[in-house]
Amino acid sequence: xxxxxxxxxxxxxxxxxxxxxxxxxxxxxxxxxxxxxxxxxxxxxxxxxxxxxxxxxxxxxxxxxxxxxxxxxxxxxxxxxxxxxxxxxxxxxxxxxxxxxxxxxxxxxxxxxxxxxxxxxxxxxxxxxxxxxxxxxxxxxxxxxxxxxxxxxxxxxxxxxxxxxxxxxxxxxxxxxxxxxxxxxxxxxxxxxxxxxxxxxxxxxxxxxxxxxxxxxxxxxxxxxxxxxxxxxxxxxxxxxxxxxxxxxxxxxxxxxxxxxxxxxxxxxxx
Amino acid sequence: xxxxxxxxxxxxxxxxxxxxxxxxxxxxxxxxxxxxxxxxxxxxxxxxxxxxxxxxxxxxxxxxxxxxxxxxxxxxxxxxxxxxxxxxxxxxxxxxxxxxxxxxxxxxxxxxxxxxxxxxxxxxxxxxxxxxxxxxxxxxxxxxxxxxxxxxxxxxxxxxxxxxxxxxxxxxxxxxxxxxxxxxxxxxxxxxxxxxxxxxxxxxxxxxxxxxxxxxxxxxxxxxxxxxxxxxxxxxxxxxxxxxxxxxxxxxxxxxxxxxxxxxxxxxxxxxxxxxxxxxxxxxxxxxxxx
Numbered sequence: 005x006x007x008x009x010x011x012x013x014x015x016x017x018x019x020x021x022x023x024x025x026x027x028x029x030x031x032x033x034x035x036x037x038x039x040x041x042x043x044x045x046x047x048x049x050x051x052x053x054x055x056x057x058x059x060x061x062x063x064x065x066x067x068x069x070x071x072x073x074x075x076x077x078x079x080x081x082x083x084x085x086x087x088x089x090x091x092x093x094x095x096x097x098x099x100x101x102x103x104x105x106x107x108x109x110x111x112x113x114x115x116x117x118x119x120x121x122x123x124x125x126x127x128x129x130x131x132x133x134x135x136x137x138x139x140x141x142x143x144x145x146x147x148x149x150x151x152x153x154x155x156x157x158x159x160x161x162x163x164x165x166x167x168x169x170x171x172x173x174x175x176x177x178x179x180x181x182x183x184x185x186x187x188x189x190x191x192x193x194x195x196x197x198x199x200x201x202x203x204x205x206x207x208x209x210x211x212x213x214x215x216x217x218x219x220x221x222x223x224x225x226x227x228x229x230x231x232x233x234x235x236x237x238x239x240x241x242x243x244x245x246x247x248x249x250x251x252x253x254x255x256x257x258x259x260x261x262x263x264x265x266x267x268x269x270x271x272x273x274x275x
Numbered sequence: 276x277x278x279x280x281x282x283x284x285x286x287x288x289x290x291x292x293x294x295x296x297x298x299x300x301x302x303x304x305x306x307x308x309x310x311x312x313x314x315x316x317x318x319x320x321x322x323x324x325x326x327x328x329x330x331x332x333x334x335x336x337x338x339x340x341x342x343x344x345x346x347x348x349x350x351x352x353x354x355x356x357x358x359x360x361x362x363x364x365x366x367x368x369x370x371x372x373x374x375x376x377x378x379x380x381x382x383x384x385x386x387x388x389x390x391x392x393x394x395x396x397x398x399x400x401x402x403x404x405x406x407x408x409x410x411x412x413x414x415x416x417x418x419x420x421x422x423x424x425x426x427x428x429x430x431x432x433x434x435x436x437x438x439x440x441x442x443x444x445x446x447x448x449x450x451x452x453x454x455x456x457x458x459x460x461x462x463x464x465x466x467x468x469x470x471x472x473x474x475x476x477x478x479x480x481x482x483x484x485x486x487x488x489x490x491x492x493x494x495x496x497x498x499x500x501x502x503x504x505x506x507x508x509x510x511x512x513x514x515x516x517x518x519x520x521x522x523x524x525x526x527x528x529x530x531x532x533x534x535x536x537x538x539x540x541x542x543x544x545x546x547x548x549x550x551x552x553x554x555x556x557x558x559x560x561x562x563x564x565x566x
Contacts (some may be wrong), residue, residue, distance in 0.1 A: 105401065164386035169382075171341055172453060173374030173404045175367070180402070186391040 010262025016255025033062035084142025089149025097157025119144030137216035154187030201256025299352035324504030326512035384447035388438035395434025444475035455525035501544040533560040
């Protein structure tokens with residue numbers, strides 16, 4: 005039963021990835037071109053499966069192209085966070101002492117700083133763009149990776165095989181690369197999956213506020229914002245992007261949960 | 276060299292010294308020292324058994340020699356490997372000696388190998404780390420050779436296996452292969468057979484004996500089991516509460532121990548001497564803490 009999380013999560017994330025990939029080569033209609041002749045067509049009419057929005061753009065096409073951007077932002081943001089956070093956490097875990105204290109207390113302060121505020125600051129300083137959103141979300145996610153990496157590293161460093169490796173003359177950097185990293189990789193993977201979900205949500209929030217990708221490129225957040233105008237006449241326009249965000253985030257969380265259960269030896273007997 | 280007679284002092288005169296520990300004291304933080312004023316000397320090719328109960332400071336002594344104590348440990352005294360002072364040596368130089376000039380075998384074969392790395396690669400690491408000492412040669416060939424030498428005949432299969440696919444005895448052989456790989460001057464064995472069952476224990480001891488002889492390596496063998504030490508070592512040091520209470524050739528310790536604790540250990544190990552129906556002797560019959 006415990007595998008259900010993993011399977012459903014993987015299926016939902018897979019669905020988003022496939023849709024994003026398909027949108028690269030094919031969408032039912034043009035996802036950008038404004039068409040005044042077909043404004044606010046209801047679903048299932050005139051060849052528009054989910055209808056059209058206030059600009060006359062096919063909703064399904066916009067959803068598909070949006071998936072591409074949310075996946076891209078998620079991957080880059082999580083990548084930035086992992087590339088900065090994991091080494092920081094590993095150094096803290098391996099060196100211990102004042103180095104660890106310094107890094108981890110700095111991380112605490114970092115964690116306390118709101119991601120949204122950071123994004124607004126960045127957008128104000130260099131202008132809103134996809135890159136701004138990626139960097140803001142990535143930087144805000146660094147502490148999560150640093151903490152997980154440090155906890156894992158401390159655990160691995162206490163293992164006999166690390167002592168044995170040191171007794172064989174392995175220098176610290178090589179211990180980190182050969183022994184610590186492979187052993188904490190699963191935990192980092194779980195964190196990446198969970199962070200990916202949070203990043204998608206954050207990207208939606210930022211683009212809803214107009215702090216992410218510029219128009220006319222569609223994103224789920226912008227679709228929500230556009231739908232706001234027609235909330236009383238065409239409420240379904242807000243449902244589609246909302247549903248898409250929910251599916252993507254739920255998928256990531258279930259996948260993360262499933263992976264953690266799969267990797268946690270203490271839960272193995274329960275299964 | 277006689278092992279049955281003669282006193283500890285004159286025994287190894289004239290033999291080159293591999294390890295000389297003098298007046299070693301180790302303490303952790305503000306607690307009383309775990310090791311106090313320990314002095315040991317191991318000549319080239321000699322084997323010294325370090326015996327004592329849990330918490331007597333055996334392992335701390337071994338880790339101090341290897342320079343693997345945690346950073347907050349404080350050490351005093353001197354540890355010399357082939358007349359080179361190790362205490363206070365910087366970690367980079369020490370790293371070069373570890374695994375080549377001296378190596379260590381740990382107690383628990385289940386945890387001494389990295390679960391994410393194939394066994395062959397772990398052995399190859401030891402060669403790769405000390406390429407200078409070894410000269411050249413195909414690493415793969417040498418890994419298989421090293422595995423065959425420790426009695427793992429199917430070297431190929433073992434090398435491609437992950438640690439969890441091997442038995443405890445096989446893993447401890449792999450650990451031995453790693454420790455012996457670079458023919459070190461000194462091998463420190465910290466209870467290497469304690470986690471193994473008696474049959475496998477005997478095989479691993481015989482193997483260790485043979486391989487140490489082949490390589491001419493000295494050995495500091497830590498154990499709480501006098502029978503195991505007697506099988507491998509020519510001299511014995513008895514450790515109690517962080518101090519060495521008695522040290523001498525094996526024969527002297529077995530037959531003519533001075534310290535009551537040592538006599539207790541010997542009596543407890545010689546159950547063949549106990550009469551039927553008699554109570555088995557314990558160390559407490561001879562010596563009690565605080566008396």
